[in-house]
Amino acid sequence: MNEVEQKRKLMQDALDALKTQKERNSMGQFSTPYPLALEIMRYMRNLLKKKDVSFIEPSIGTGVFYSAFLNEFAESTKRVLGFEIDSHYYNPTKKFWKETPLELRQANFLDQEPDDLFDMLVANPPYVRHHHIDSDKKVQLQEKVLKKYGIKISGLAGLYCYFMILSSAWLNENGLSCWLVPSEFMDVNYGTAVKKFLLHNVELVHIHRFNANDLQFADALVSSCIVVFRNRKPQKSSKIKFSIGGTINKPNEIRLIDGSNLKAESKWTSLFQGNVVNLESQVTLGSFFTVKRGIATGDNDFFIVDKETIEKYEIPHIFLRPVLPSPRYIEGNCISSENGNPVVSHPQFLFSCNLPEAIIKKNYPKVWEYIKFGIEKGVPKGYICSHRNPWYSCEDREPAAIVIPYMGRSESQNKMFRFILNKSKAITTNVYLLLYPKPEYAYCLKNVSLLNEIWQKLNSIATETLCQNGRFYGGGLHKMEPKELMRTPANEISTLLEPKSNGQLSLFATA
Structure with missing residues (x-):
């Protein structure tokens, strides 16, 4: 120089x-x-x-x-x-x-x-x-x-x-x-x-x-x-x-x-x-699954609550849904279930309520205190919350049997993109991508053995293959959007699944 x-x-x-x-x-x-x-x-x-x-x-x-x-x-x-x-x-x-x-x-x-x-x-x-x-x-x-x-x-x-x-x-x-x-x-x-x-x-x-x-x-x-x-x-x-x-x-x-x-x-x-592959000629994950991001709450600090907050504000279970914690807090690739709740070290729940303020004030005064706390924090002024009525009512989403973190780092102790088998009824925030079988393949959710095979096949997809469809950022950071994951080749999945016209099953039907 x-x-x-x-x-x-x-x-x-x-x-x-x-x-x-x-x-x-x-x-x-x-x-x-x-x-x-x-x-x-x-x-x-x-x-x-x-x-x-x-x-x-x-x-x-x-x-x-x-x-x-x-x-x-x-x-x-x-x-x-x-x-x-x-x-x-x-x-x-x-x-x-x-x-x-x-x-x-x-x-x-x-x-x-x-x-x-x-x-x-x-x-x-x-x-x-x-x-x-x-x-x-x-x-x-x-x-x-x-x-x-x-x-x-x-x-x-x-x-x-x-x-x-x-x-x-x-x-x-x-x-x-x-x-x-x-x-x-x-x-x-x-x-x-x-x-x-x-x-x-x-x-x-x-x-x-x-x-x-x-x-x-x-x-x-x-x-x-x-x-x-x-x-x-x-x-x-x-x-x-x-x-x-x-x-x-x-x-x-x-x-x-x-x-x-x-x-x-x-x-x-x-x-x-x-090796350059022609993805247009291959069977992809999108052939079998619809992939969606987890819900965007508008303010996770307010809407994702722990047991201490639930007890403090006496939030009833009708306003709560179990939610998976951040991927970094999940060890292994399988979430067990206990009464529908995920077995994790720090259980968390999504707070969501669609009742009018007047009814909450009258019937749930402690919950109203929590909502007022959110108002003082400015939560209703956020873009997502300001477009909801009421602002404290989150999206209603069905749990997915298989989820995957939407980002990963090459130096992480875990596999960069890992498919997690979710045996609970927990939903997720938008740090995950959720795999929902298409109607003709939904029968796999009631077959424990088949679902396990699919999960194992998904985790056998090479990291390089997943990364080719995702996005690269600095410092070894990789991200994957729903459409990008759906374009991932999945020839081995086709050996496990055959379409069934009467496969309209509930996505809650996990074992």
Whole structure:
């Protein structure tokens, strides 16, 4: 690290320290580590092979990529343009780089129209989630993407998706664009628009994914990837490089895939593995089960109660339902039952009541005290509770015989994704996914031996197979949504189950 970069890093750290984590989260301000910026710039230099390079950076921050650019392109600089919207970073950055060729503008890159075209763009765009984007601004950006590229982008897309797509208007023909972005776009539904753009509007060159345990940003809980594309239409029979692990210049594994075989609607994380399977031709868990998230209470601290709270407020059993504790408190993969309640070390219950306040005040004064306690805490003002009537009445849900935690970590003592046999009548909160057999297979719930076989087959599904369908985050964190679990191959389950038209059985019929 040279002296200039050392000074820039000190400035970066000082400016970051003056902002709260919440402020930086809302604006997606996470600086790129300099070694990674330098690695990326060296990759671009080898790929570009051009003198007199013009470079644009749409979210420059304090200029870590510019610092790396000067290190690698010092003798080849034609023009450099950077944008920074936040005066907190803009003013110090402008002063710091004033003796260099950098032209810096305080403006929102997405609001600007090109006044020149550039050879190269490298960016770590703001990681701003959709709920932090102003609704009017979101509509404006959606219309802009639709008008320019004919792509309809979801309202759930993060700001970085708009940056990636709209940036190509600033590039020369054959200009190179490189993005350090969350890898989640390759799997989530809103990422379909980005993948359409990469497959049909530009020539996708390379996607490098870091290992899930290799967190690129210590203060941003996302897994990262590098996306590189040329500003030209895809060439026939062009091969796209997918690499994983190591660095973009020296990855641990590389696969070359024909772009014509890729679909925007498919998950792309499996492309980094040794074997790519066509899930559309396989029997999946969704063939046999409907998968749902557990209930969202709106405030677990209030609605999930223990025996001490029940006794204190004299909450009758008619307002209570047994609920499974957090997965980290469950040892093993089987929940025994005692009078319908799960046999666990710390029993918990869901509090839910649909009686009017007047009746509760009259007939259950101690329960009314508890409800008043919730009001004082502001529970009714939460989004979920504010949309319920009454706010203290939770969703009525049937228990599931088989449940699975929806997230797991690779370093956990338990298997990352484990299927738990629930012999009790306990329901779950939304930290679990619940497997409900489809009507034609519901007969398995009354056959103890068959249900056990199904449970064992589910736990024999390789962790890698489950992870291919889920989502990767930083620090070894993996998540699974209901539709993703339903896409998991389940050929072995098909050997155990045959559809029966009269299988309309109650889901409570566990042994």
